[in-house]
Amino acid sequence: MRSDAASNRRRVLDAARALFVSRGLDVPMATIARHAGVGVATLYRRFPTREALVAEVFSDEFTACAAIVDDALADDDAWRAFRRIIETVCASQTQDREFNDALLSSFPGSAGFERGLPRIEEGFAEVVRRAKAEGRLREDFDVSDLSLVFLANRGVIGDATTAPAASRRLVAHLLRSFEAGRAEPARPLPPPAPLGLGRLPRTAGG
Known part of the structure; x- marks a missing residue:
C-alpha cells in the first residue's frame, strides 16, 4: 500500500x-x-460497506473477545469458565459500549464479522455444554441467552459513574439465576450501585 x-x-x-x-x-x-x-x-x-468498516475498526476488540473465550475453554472448571466469560465481557461492555453494540448487531455478511463471530459463538457454546454436563448450569439455559445478558447489561450502563457497579451487581444476580446444583454457598453480591431506584425508601425486608 x-x-x-x-x-x-x-x-x-x-x-x-x-x-x-x-x-x-x-x-x-x-x-x-x-x-x-x-x-x-x-x-x-x-x-x-459500513459493516466492513465497523469490523475493521473493532478488529482488536474481536481478537480480545475471542481470547476471553479461548481462556475459558482452557479452564478445567466449566462453571468458572462460564462465569468468567459473562463477567469479563460485561465488564468490558461498560468501557467499550460501541464494540458491544457491534457484537450484538452481528452484521451478517461482513467478512470481518464472519471471521470473528463463529469462533466466539462456537467457543461459548462449548463452554455452555461443559457447564451443563457438570450439572452446574441450568439445563434450560440456551446459548442465545448470552445476547439477552449483554442487552440487559447494556441497559444499566448509561451513566458512566454508576456503570461498573451496576453491571457487577446485575451480572451477579444473573449468574445466581443460571446456576444449578450449587456445591457451595452463593457468592456475596457486589455492593448496590447508586441508581435512581436505590434512593427510594426501603421496605422492611429490603
Whole structure:
C-alpha cells in the first residue's frame, strides 16, 4: 500500500472510531469521510460497506473477545469458565459500549464479522455444554441467552459513574439465576450501585 493510501486508511479508521463512540454505529459514511479529510469515493474504495468498516475498526476488540473465550475453554472448571466469560465481557461492555453494540448487531455478511463471530459463538457454546454436563448450569439455559445478558447489561450502563457497579451487581444476580446444583454457598453480591431506584425508601425486608 502506498504511503498516502495507508495514511488515508488510518485517518478513516481514526475518524470512524471517534464518531462511532460519540454518535453511534449509524453515523453516515459521508460524515466519516468528511471528518477523515477524504472523499466519499476514497472511503468506499477501502471499505465498500459500513459493516466492513465497523469490523475493521473493532478488529482488536474481536481478537480480545475471542481470547476471553479461548481462556475459558482452557479452564478445567466449566462453571468458572462460564462465569468468567459473562463477567469479563460485561465488564468490558461498560468501557467499550460501541464494540458491544457491534457484537450484538452481528452484521451478517461482513467478512470481518464472519471471521470473528463463529469462533466466539462456537467457543461459548462449548463452554455452555461443559457447564451443563457438570450439572452446574441450568439445563434450560440456551446459548442465545448470552445476547439477552449483554442487552440487559447494556441497559444499566448509561451513566458512566454508576456503570461498573451496576453491571457487577446485575451480572451477579444473573449468574445466581443460571446456576444449578450449587456445591457451595452463593457468592456475596457486589455492593448496590447508586441508581435512581436505590434512593427510594426501603421496605422492611429490603
